[in-house]
Amino acid sequence: MPEFLSLLPPSEALDRWLSYLPAAGPVRTEVLPAQAALGRILAAHATAPEPLPAFPRSTVDGYAVRAADTYGAGPSLPAYLTLAGEVPMGRAPEIRLGKAQAALVHTGGMLPEGADAVVMVEDTQAVRADEVEILRPMAVGQNVIPIGEDVQAGQIVLQAGQRVRPQEIGGMMALGIRQVTVAARPRVTILSTGDEVIPPDATPSPGQVRDVNSYTLAALVEASGGEPATQGILPDRYEALLAAAREAHADSDVVLITAGSSVSARDLTARVIGQLGPPGVVVHGVAIKPGKPTILAVCGNIPVVGLPGNPVSALVIARVFVVPLLRRLLGQTGTPAEPSVRARLTANLASEAGREDYQPVRLTGGPGRQAEPIYGRSNLIFTLSRADGLVRVPPEATGLPAGTEVDVLLF
Amino acid sequence: MPEFLSLLPPSEALDRWLSYLPAAGPVRTEVLPAQAALGRILAAHATAPEPLPAFPRSTVDGYAVRAADTYGAGPSLPAYLTLAGEVPMGRAPEIRLGKAQAALVHTGGMLPEGADAVVMVEDTQAVRADEVEILRPMAVGQNVIPIGEDVQAGQIVLQAGQRVRPQEIGGMMALGIRQVTVAARPRVTILSTGDEVIPPDATPSPGQVRDVNSYTLAALVEASGGEPATQGILPDRYEALLAAAREAHADSDVVLITAGSSVSARDLTARVIGQLGPPGVVVHGVAIKPGKPTILAVCGNIPVVGLPGNPVSALVIARVFVVPLLRRLLGQTGTPAEPSVRARLTANLASEAGREDYQPVRLTGGPGRQAEPIYGRSNLIFTLSRADGLVRVPPEATGLPAGTEVDVLLF
Numbered sequence: 001m002p003e004f005l006s007l008l009p010p011s012e013a014l015d016r017w018l019s020y021l022p023a024a025g026p027v028r029t030e031v032l033p034a035q036a037a038l039g040r041i042l043a044a045h046a047t048a049p050e051p052l053p054a055f056p057r058s059t060v061d062g063y064a065v066r067a068a069d070t071y072g073a074g075p076s077l078p079a080y081l082t083l084a085g086e087v088p089m090g091r092a093p094e095i096r097l098g099k100a101q102a103a104l105v106h107t108g109g110m111l112p113e114g115a116d117a118v119v120m121v122e123d124t125q126a127v128r129a130d131e132v133e134i135l136r137p138m139a140v141g142q143n144v145i146p147i148g149e150d151v152q153a154g155q156i157v158l159q160a161g162q163r164v165r166p167q168e169i170g171g172m173m174a175l176g177i178r179q180v181t182v183a184a185r186p187r188v189t190i191l192s193t194g195d196e197v198i199p200p201d202a203t204p205s206p207g208q209v210r211d212v213n214s215y216t217l218a219a220l221v222e223a224s225g226g227e228p229a230t231q232g233i234l235p236d237r238y239e240a241l242l243a244a245a246r247e248a249h250a251d252s253d254v255v256l257i258t259a260g261s262s263v264s265a266r267d268l269t270a271r272v273i274g275q276l277g278p279p280g281v282v283v284h285g286v287a288i289k290p291g292k293p294t295i296l297a298v299c300g301n302i303p304v305v306g307l308p309g310n311p312v313s314a315l316v317i318a319r320v321f322v323v324p325l326l327r328r329l330l331g332q333t334g335t336p337a338e339p340s341v342r343a344r345l346t347a348n349l350a351s352e353a354g355r356e357d358y359q360p361v362r363l364t365g366g367p368g369r370q371a372e373p374i375y376g377r378s379n380l381i382f383t384l385s386r387a388d389g390l391v392r393v394p395p396e397a398t399g400l401p402a403g404t405e406v407d408v409l410l411f
Numbered sequence: 412m413p414e415f416l417s418l419l420p421p422s423e424a425l426d427r428w429l430s431y432l433p434a435a436g437p438v439r440t441e442v443l444p445a446q447a448a449l450g451r452i453l454a455a456h457a458t459a460p461e462p463l464p465a466f467p468r469s470t471v472d473g474y475a476v477r478a479a480d481t482y483g484a485g486p487s488l489p490a491y492l493t494l495a496g497e498v499p500m501g502r503a504p505e506i507r508l509g510k511a512q513a514a515l516v517h518t519g520g521m522l523p524e525g526a527d528a529v530v531m532v533e534d535t536q537a538v539r540a541d542e543v544e545i546l547r548p549m550a551v552g553q554n555v556i557p558i559g560e561d562v563q564a565g566q567i568v569l570q571a572g573q574r575v576r577p578q579e580i581g582g583m584m585a586l587g588i589r590q591v592t593v594a595a596r597p598r599v600t601i602l603s604t605g606d607e608v609i610p611p612d613a614t615p616s617p618g619q620v621r622d623v624n625s626y627t628l629a630a631l632v633e634a635s636g637g638e639p640a641t642q643g644i645l646p647d648r649y650e651a652l653l654a655a656a657r658e659a660h661a662d663s664d665v666v667l668i669t670a671g672s673s674v675s676a677r678d679l680t681a682r683v684i685g686q687l688g689p690p691g692v693v694v695h696g697v698a699i700k701p702g703k704p705t706i707l708a709v710c711g712n713i714p715v716v717g718l719p720g721n722p723v724s725a726l727v728i729a730r731v732f733v734v735p736l737l738r739r740l741l742g743q744t745g746t747p748a749e750p751s752v753r754a755r756l757t758a759n760l761a762s763e764a765g766r767e768d769y770q771p772v773r774l775t776g777g778p779g780r781q782a783e784p785i786y787g788r789s790n791l792i793f794t795l796s797r798a799d800g801l802v803r804v805p806p807e808a809t810g811l812p813a814g815t816e817v818d819v820l821l822f
Contacts, residue, residue, distance in 0.1 A: 038630045038634065053620065089618070108720070145791075166626075166628075170722055207498075212582075212585045215446050215577075223449065262472050264517070265517075342818075382562050
């Protein structure tokens with residue numbers, strides 16, 4: 001228990017690490033067609049070149065009128081208006097509404113000049129071909145979207161740092177914004193180390209295991225907006241690892257090194273990272289389970305992470321530290337709002353005071369969901385495959401009793 | 412209010428619609444390299460060709476021992492074991508442990524024959540080069556991952572219908588599974604209709620608006636696992652729309668038609684859909700806001716949706732009906748667990764009994780978040796751009812008071 005009290009809690013470790021980086025913002029930007037920007041982070045504000053809508057539109061099927069001509073109208077005393085014509089969809093009306101006149105208009109159609117409200121067809125009665133009875137009084141602007149109700153010309157409609165969702169693409173299309181400047185995906189190079197690690201397409205001899213971390217980390221980086229590159233498997237030897245780390249450091253925005261899991265292999269990783277440039281290692285060990293031996297470094301403005309070699313630890317640590325790092329390198333702003341679901345624990349979770357635990361859980365049941373802990377050592381990748389998400393046990397808690405309502409952070 | 416009581420609530424409308432489709436399952440399958448399958452839905456089970464781990468592994472740095480040799484050991488009465496050598500990482504140990512022998516082993520290393528436990532180095536003391544003192548008794552299996560603890564040979568490790576996350580890719584790599592059969596992305600053709608609608612790269616004349624729905628729907632389809640195709644903008648004329656709809660129907664797995672927003676344009680869509688094959692329209696109108704005039708159809712086994720023309724309605728309806736449809740056409744199983752966050756409403760939400768409302772909200776604050784309703788007519792696409800998610804007001808509620816804790820469905 002006391003060992004964790006000398007280590008930084010994850011949130012402090014993250015803040016400390018990020019404080020050594022240059023100011024938040026995209027590492028590079030690129031210009032994309034607007035409809036290809038789904039999921040990307042905007043690198044510049046966008047302003048509306050024109051108002052939306054650009055003309056007053058009817059929100060109903062009915063008759064465009066001058067509201068004043070309908071004052072006092074009711075079912076027993078209709079207002080009689082002369083029908084001046086029909087507004088065709090997609091064209092400016094040629095009609096100019098005079099006193100006591102009305103024009104047939106469809107939902108989304110443009111109001112003719114002189115009109116300031118639209119009466120729903122249900123509130124009218126057609127009496128003769130050229131006359132319509134209005135059965136209720138209209139207020140100015142009723143059933144009309146005025147020019148600029150959605151956005152005004154010159155208004156900032158998209159913020160730098162915002163993620164592009166389907167509606168942002170729609171908004172850009174509505175305004176004729178065809179190109180957009182987004183943050184380039186940070187290049188993340190992943191080095192896997194370990195004398196026992198072999199490529200997945202090789203057949204392991206006794207004592208050997210296939211590389212898992214290069215692939216899980218690459219997938220998480222990709223899903224989090226980065227551009228992963230793997231650089232093969234390195235032996236637990238100082239010179240070889242240093243050469244590979246220098247190469248990765250020279251042309252990446254982030255370097256991830258999964259250490260071997262023995263103490264000597266972890267020390268080797270820390271020594272290599274220490275050679276990549278100042279300030280070097282800024283956090284060595286975090287009060288977290290799994291993932292205590294995590295190394296957080298900044299080497300010449302490039303963040304470098306030494307991740308634990310166990311697959312479960314590596315993936316949890318990447319989620320806790322690498323995902324927020326990528327947000328920062330993308331210049332992403334706004335509430336992170338990590339996707340989660342509420343569920344009730346089916347069993348007690350034990351934890352040590354001062355340590356933040358991430359417990360894999362499986363969700364069961366429909367609404368009123370339950371979170372069932374999946375136990376398994378952090379060497380066992382299928383522990384995470386059986387789980388739907390993680391429950392965080394905060395450092396100040398010494399566990400959570402069964403029945404506690406928790407947020408399950410979804411994978 | 413009574414008008415909604417004659418319409419189906421969204422969940423019943425969805426069930427009814429889906430009941431006309433063939434049994435759930437992927438429309439087609441394809442084979443991908445395992446590491447390219449991130450986010451895809453598995454179309455077949457996968458079994459472990461070998462156990463994981465394939466050899467007994469140490470979970471600590473220490474000494475492999477025969478547990479029986481350590482019984483009764485303690486700090487004041489250590490067990491003295493002869494050092495038989497070191498197990499190199501990545502190779503089968505050549506040592507065979509005899510009685511009262513120990514072998515140096517690293518985390519992740521293979522246990523030598525004869526060993527059945529590992530003593531942590533912290534619980535030992537090196538006395539001479541060829542002897543080690545064991546300071547505590549070991550149980551059989553302690554600090555050892557036995558063969559098959561993660562998965563047994565022949566065990567199903569991945570289920571058909573499961574979404575591939577980073578950990579599934581890692582699991583496949585660990586087992587040497589290099590290829591995987593996944594559901595092909597359903598082809599979703601999107602038709603936008605409306606005499607007033609022009610392509611986004613054109614400059615609108617008065618009365619014209621740029622196409623939004625083709626792009627928002629394409630983006631949502633893409634994000635939900637489908638393969639969107641847009642087929643241009645069609646005029647509100649029966650023959651032209653029918654010809655385009657027949658073409659789309661012939662080579663798509665799903666057809667989405669955004670109707671013009673006037674009553675006559677919506678009737679046109681329904682008439683066209685009615686010509687595409689039996690059973691045709693199975694739901695016309697849903698007790699939902701926005702999106703009441705939704706049309707759900709199945710035409711010769713192909714689902715066809717008539718979506719409202721208003722951009723906000725179209726996107727909400729796509730989320731409520733098209734996303735679950737795609738799950739089914741992908742054969743996706745398991746709890747949907749829609750990403751959401753808990754927040755407290757900052758204002759009362761009004762609703763009508765019998766109608767399910769989807770209210771756009773913006774999230775503010777950190778933990779203990781608040782959900783602030785974003786009001787705007789469903790013609791206004793930037794209403795959704797200002798929002799972080801939707802709050803569902805269930806049909807049985809007549810609104811939700813300010814302060815209610817709600818789940819915000821994230822976009």
